[in-house]
Amino acid sequence: MFLLALAPILQAQTAPELSVDQVLDRAYQRLTSYRDFGRWQALVVSSQANVDRHWQPEKVRRVTKWMKFDGSLLDEEILEAVEIEKGRTRDITEKYRQQRMERMNRIREEREKAEASGRQSEAGLALGLEDLIPFSDKxxxxxDFRLKGESELNGEQVYLVEARAREKKDFLFEGLFFINRDSYELRRVEIxxxxxxxxxxxxxxxxxxDxxxxxxxxxxxxxxxxGRFLFKSIRRLIEEDYLEYRPLD
Incomplete structure (x- = not known):
């Protein structure tokens, strides 16, 4: 009876740990199970801070906007834009809205010219999911992947997987991937x-x-x-919070 009662405990203690390949297989299977995006829009609050050499903000631009997508960025609806410098906040909504409108028009014109000539526009040279999350066999x-162990992220237990590129090539990223231990959903990427x-x-x-x-x-x-170009250094911190998602009619 004692051995029978002890058996589940012994099995739990001797259960084999997953290899990094097994974790990646399950995470990639979960990645490929999601629905295609289609047309959607998101309410986004973005901030861009020019910072000093101690990474303290000198000037901050904060923008609230709706971003609309159909495979690529279709349009932006700027709701508010402010600039914060030396403790003062200045409304730049109209100025920024005009700048973004002009940029979006240039992007559309470039895409139309590219489609007419049968080439891909520079605006369409965006990195895909597999460029940032290299879990596919290809x-x-x-x-080289390494399972660094387990950790906690926002109250969830996650696997920490480290990826290091074998060759230094363009459009490759390396770093850490946080994978939910139970669902194998990717929760965070640091690359x-x-x-x-x-x-x-x-x-x-x-x-x-999410x-x-x-x-x-x-x-x-x-x-x-x-970045450093000639005698000029540029340090920036950029953050975007995606607060709400909706289908795009």
Whole structure:
């Protein structure tokens, strides 16, 4: 009787741990199970801060907007834009709205010209999901993966998987991936480009992910950028909070 009672405990203690390949297989299977995006829009609050060498903000621009997508960015509806500097807040909504409208018009014109000539526009050269999350068999061969252990993220137990590129090539990213231990849903990505332009000294990207109507969506993006060109240094912190998602009619 004692041995029978002890058996479940012994089985739990000797249960084999998952390998990094098993975790990646299950995470990729979950990634490919999500619904396609289709047409959607998101309410976004973004902030861009120019910072000093101690990474303290000197000037901050904060924008609230609706972003509309249909495979790529279709349009933006600027609700509010403010600039904060030396403790003073200045409304720049109309000025920023006009700037973004002009930029969106240029992007549309470039796409139309590219479609007419049969080439891909620069506006369409966006990185896809598999560029940032290399869990597929094709992309996995470019990296060395390591299961660093388990941790906690926003109250969830997660696997920590580290990816390091085997070669320094353009459009490759490496870093940490936070994968829910029970559902194998990807919760956070912390990555940096393997090969950055010469003037970029530091570039870090952090993305928090969530589910919306069985679609994988972004909840928060953080970017830390440090560049140096000739005698000028640029340091920026960028954050975007995706507060609400809706289908786009």
């Amino acid at each position: 992309n996995r061969s470019r990296y 940096t480009p393997v090969k950055a332009p010469a003037f970029v000294r530091e570039f870090l990207l952090e993305v928090d992910l 589910l919306w109507q069985e679609r994988l969506v972004m909840r928060k993006i953080k970017m830390k950028i440090y």
